[in-house]
Amino acid sequence: MTKQKAKAYWKENIRYLIILLAIWFIVSYGAGILFKDELNQIRLGGFKLGFWFAQQGSMYVFVILIFVYVRLMNKLDKKYGYDE
Amino acid sequence: MMNSFLFAEGIDVQNWTYILVGITFALYIGIAIWSRAGSTKEFYVAGGGVSPLANGMATAADWMSAASFISMAGIISFSGYDGAVYLMGWTGGYVLLALLLAPYLRKFGKFTVPDFIGDRYYSKTARLVAVFCALLVSFTYVAGQMRGVGIVFSRFLEVDINTGVIIGMIIVLFYAVLGGMKGITYTQVAQYCVLIFAFMVPAIFISIQMTGNPIPQLGFGSTLADGSGTYLLDKLDGLSTQLGFNEYTEGSKTTIDVFAITLALMVGTAGLPHVIVRFFTVKRVKDARKSAGLALLLIVILYTTAPAVSVFARTNLIETVSNQPYADAPEWFKKWETTGLISFTDKNNDGLIKYVANESQNELIVDRDIMVLANPEIAKLPNWVIALVAAGGLAAALSTAAGLLLVISASVSHDLVKKIIKPDISEKGELIAARLSAVGAVCVSGYFGINPPGFVAAVVALAFGLAAASFFPAIILGIFYKRMNKEGAIAGMIVGITAMLLYMIKYKLGWFDAELPDKSAWWFGISPEGFGTVAMVLNFVVSFVVMKFTKSPPEDVQEIVENIRIPSGAGEAVNH
Numbered sequence: 001m002t003k004q005k006a007k008a009y010w011k012e013n014i015r016y017l018i019i020l021l022a023i024w025f026i027v028s029y030g031a032g033i034l035f036k037d038e039l040n041q042i043r044l045g046g047f048k049l050g051f052w053f054a055q056q057g058s059m060y061v062f063v064i065l066i067f068v069y070v071r072l073m074n075k076l077d078k079k080y081g082y083d084e
Numbered sequence: 085m086m087n088s089f090l091f092a093e094g095i096d097v098q099n100w101t102y103i104l105v106g107i108t109f110a111l112y113i114g115i116a117i118w119s120r121a122g123s124t125k126e127f128y129v130a131g132g133g134v135s136p137l138a139n140g141m142a143t144a145a146d147w148m149s150a151a152s153f154i155s156m157a158g159i160i161s162f163s164g165y166d167g168a169v170y171l172m173g174w175t176g177g178y179v180l181l182a183l184l185l186a187p188y189l190r191k192f193g194k195f196t197v198p199d200f201i202g203d204r205y206y207s208k209t210a211r212l213v214a215v216f217c218a219l220l221v222s223f224t225y226v227a228g229q230m231r232g233v234g235i236v237f238s239r240f241l242e243v244d245i246n247t248g249v250i251i252g253m254i255i256v257l258f259y260a261v262l263g264g265m266k267g268i269t270y271t272q273v274a275q276y277c278v279l280i281f282a283f284m285v286p287a288i289f290i291s292i293q294m295t296g297n298p299i300p301q302l303g304f305g306s307t308l309a310d311g312s313g314t315y316l317l318d319k320l321d322g323l324s325t326q327l328g329f330n331e332y333t334e335g336s337k338t339t340i341d342v343f344a345i346t347l348a349l350m351v352g353t354a355g356l357p358h359v360i361v362r363f364f365t366v367k368r369v370k371d372a373r374k375s376a377g378l379a380l381l382l383i384v385i386l387y388t389t390a391p392a393v394s395v396f397a398r399t400n401l402i403e404t405v406s407n408q409p410y411a412d413a414p415e416w417f418k419k420w421e422t423t424g425l426i427s428f429t430d431k432n433n434d435g436l437i438k439y440v441a442n443e444s445q446n447e448l449i450v451d452r453d454i455m456v457l458a459n460p461e462i463a464k465l466p467n468w469v470i471a472l473v474a475a476g477g478l479a480a481a482l483s484t485a486a487g488l489l490l491v492i493s494a495s496v497s498h499d500l501v502k503k504i505i506k507p508d509i510s511e512k513g514e515l516i517a518a519r520l521s522a523v524g525a526v527c528v529s530g531y532f533g534i535n536p537p538g539f540v541a542a543v544v545a546l547a548f549g550l551a552a553a554s555f556f557p558a559i560i561l562g563i564f565y566k567r568m569n570k571e572g573a574i575a576g577m578i579v580g581i582t583a584m585l586l587y588m589i590k591y592k593l594g595w596f597d598a599e600l601p602d603k604s605a606w607w608f609g610i611s612p613e614g615f616g617t618v619a620m621v622l623n624f625v626v627s628f629v630v631m632k633f634t635k636s637p638p639e640d641v642q643e644i645v646e647n648i649r650i651p652s653g654a655g656e657a658v659n660h
Contacts, residue, residue: 010649017183024179028172033342036165040333046305046315051333054168055160055391056301059175059384066182066377073187073651074370082652084368 009080016072020065028058100471101240108278108475109255112482115274116259116267124514127264128195128494129364134269136371140378142272143362145279145479146487147174147383150232152390153279153480158452161394164324165335169342173349173548175380175387180354182376186363188563190372191648195364196491197357197555198499204562205570206641208504213577215499217554218357219492220581223529225358225547226488230533233481239423239457240474249533252482253526260486260493261522268486269365275479280386282476286460286469287389290396293463300392320395323402328441332398344614352548352616355556358491369651397455400462405448406439413437416461425451425458489529493522546588549616553580557623566645572631580623587615 031039036050044052077083095103121127134142152174160167192200198218202211230249233256237248259267284300291303295316307315321331330336337345353359362379363372404414410428420426427449428437439448457477460470497517502509509517554577561568561576592612594600603611610618 006646006650013649020183021179024176028176028346029343032168032172033339033346044305046307046317048317048333051165051317052305054165055171056388058172059388062175062179063377063381063384065179066373066380069183070370070373070377073373077370077651082650083370084652 005080009076009082012076013073016069016076020069023061024065027053027061032058095467097467097470098242100468101474104468104471104475105240105478108274108479111274112255112259112271115270116263119267119270120262121264121266121515124498124511124518125195126266127515127518128490128498129361130264130266130269132365133367134365136366136375137378138269138273139362139366139371139375140382141276142269142365143359143375143379144382145272145276145483146268146362147359147379147484148279148386148480149229149484150236150477150481151228152386153283154232154236154453154456154477157390157393157397158455160391161398161455162452163335164330164332166337166342167391167394168335169337169345169349171387171391173346174353175384176346177350177353178376178380178383180350181359181363182373182380184563185354185360185559186372186376187369187651188648189360189559190363190366191369191651191654192644193364193654195361195498196494197360197559198495199503200562201555201558201573202499202503204641204644205558205573206638207570207574210558210570210574210577211499211503213574214555214558215495217550217577217581218495218499221547221550221554222357222488222491222495223532224550225356226485226492226525226529227532229481229485229488230529233478233485234533236474236477236481240477246534249530252485252533253530256482256486256489257523257526260489260526261519264518264522265361265365265490268483268490271486272483275483276382278479279476279483280382282472282479283386284389285472286463286465287393287396289465289469290400290459290463291392294396294399300396301388304392304395316395316399320399320402323399323406327402327406327439332395338609340609341611341614344610344617348552348614348616348620349548351552351556351620352550355551355554355559356548357495357551357555358487360555361491361494362487367654369654393459394455397459397462400459401450401455402439404462405437407436409435410437411435414462416458419461420454420458425454485529489522489525492525493518496521496524546584546592546612546616549584549588549613549619550581552616553584553619553623557620557627561624561627563645563648566642567631567636568627569631569634569637571634572627572629575630576623576627579626580619583622584616584619587619588612591615 031050032054036054039050039053040048042049074083125131156170159170189200194200198211198214201214202208230252233252234245234249237243237251238245259271287300288298291300292298294309295303295306296309297303297306304316307313308319317333321333324330324332363375366372366375405417410430417426429447431445431447432438437448438445440446457473460473497514501517502514557580558573558577561573590596591601591606607618
């Protein structure tokens with residue numbers, strides 16, 4: 001029983017990781033590097049969008065990602081009784 | 085110095101520097117005495133009871149070295165868009181750290197990274213390979229830091245660089261040896277406050293001057309304060325192309341190289357032992373996650389400000405000196421000229437300062453560090469703000485050096501002495517060994533600081549590649565892939581770090597050839613800085629292939645893995 005519980009917990013954890021890391025990849029390597037030139041056609045005030053993602057936006061998203069992860073995991077720990 | 089005495093009003097910059105540096109140093113030493121370590125657990129991991137916020141601040145200070153504080157904004161200033169590799173690379177790694185490493189390593193609950201590798205891969209060989217990698221990575225990194233400490237001291241306190249290194253050694257020695265991780269952690273909390281204040285104050289002043297916006301992150305995307313309605317970045321792009329440089333927002337590196345460098349820096353960050361070990365100091369697994377988030381938040385405050393400072397400084401520099409008569413150059417220009425950080429040769433004898441991309445015509449050479457160091461003077465800020473930059477730079481350099489020294493001393497006293505050479509050593513004996521190895525590490529790195537081998541500066545940036553190529557795959561597989569065995573992990577680490585070392589020696593140091601091979605010889609167009617990415621992939625591939633042909637890990641090791649995946653119960657983790 002505890003083994004099954006641990007397995008289910010781990011599976012949900014991995015699902016969160018895949019989603020969050022996909023976003024991590026898209027904002028930095030996608031928006032900031034690979035598609036920078038396309039996004040630079042769009043302006044955000046004085047910023048070209050690709051440049052903004054590379055030097056500002058991706059970093060804000062990184063911080064948000066970690067705090068979202070913290071919240072999701074705290075909830076998950078509670079759901080499985082692993083919190084303390 | 086005479087100059088600043090003659091023209092000063094009230095207290096001059098030099099005296100302000102002595103006052104501010106004196107106060108902050110007294111603070112660090114006071115904290116070290118108050119928080120000295122009494123046990124090995126306190127020495128290695130601060131007793132494991134540090135709050136997430138304190139650990140976040142300590143991690144941020146540990147992470148941000150003199151390079152982040154002084155050099156980064158300048159590097160971005162001269163490389164424009166390409167500077168993003170450092171911004172994203174040195175922050176994105178924290179996402180990997182928080183999601184993939186920190187919680188599990190905290191649950192595992194030992195003292196060092198080689199501890200994890202050694203136990204997870206049930207092998208002394210694996211532990212030895214890990215100790216070797218940890219020492220290699222930490223020494224390459226710390227040698228550069230000690231030199232940095234010396235340079236910062238010499239510049240601000242007007243002593244020579246070697247005296248600067250020695251002053252730095254004594255201070256670090258005092259609180260690292262006495263306080264261990266506990267002392268270092270609480271001093272770093274104070275150092276974070278000093279350095280972030282010192283970085284932000286001038287940035288905010290200049291942002292208001294140039295754009296009228298007090299938030300630098302928004303300021304550099306705003307219109308100029310002169311009422312022209314032109315965006316600052318457009319103006320800088322225009323100025324850059326006029327002088328023959330690439331557009332500031334475009335950069336000049338190839339896409340694949342930008343990609344590879346960013347990834348190598350991110351993965352390397354997540355694999356650096358002195359960063360990982362910080363997450364052993366908190367109480368629970370959930371604290372480790374939260375602490376990583378707080379650390380990144382505190383780092384990002386500086387990292388999102390730096391590119392703004394770069395834009396302000398570059399624009400200011402071009403506007404104040406380009407095509408101006410040398411005779412009318414501002415006072416700061418003359419002052420920094422005497423330090424050799426700015427130099428002007430009037431090639432065409434017209435008395436004007438010609439600053440252009442074309443090297444044969446360019447008359448102005450500017451050291452990148454000027455961008456942060458002289459920024460407050462260029463913007464005519466008050467003396468105490470200029471002195472504050474000195475205190476901030478010293479805080480940044482000292483906190484990083486201390487963190488690295490601790491990893492080195494733990495690798496020697498814990499991983500080598502306690503785990504391999506003399507397992508029956510008493511707690512007291514191990515603590516003495518830890519302190520002695522800290523003294524040894526300070527002396528060795530001080531030696532490199534005073535007699536820097538020519539390649540240190542070149543190699544520091546590559547410490548990330550080495551960490552990416554060695555630790556990262558072994559730790560990730562150790563947590564996420566139960567079937568990975570010792571043969572696979574050891575082979576992966578050895579192949580990864582060897583590949584990185586060879587590429588570095590061939591393409592960065594040029595020791596294999598008569599002269600350094602040029603860019604066209606790089607594999608796939610990837611620079612040595614980005615090669616960590618390739619070496620990491622190689623490590624993963626070799627690990628899998630070797631694993632396929634060797635025995636599965638024993639039952640009890642698979643149980644360790646299952647256990648670290650569950651967050652509860654980290655508090656009572658084995659206290660060995």
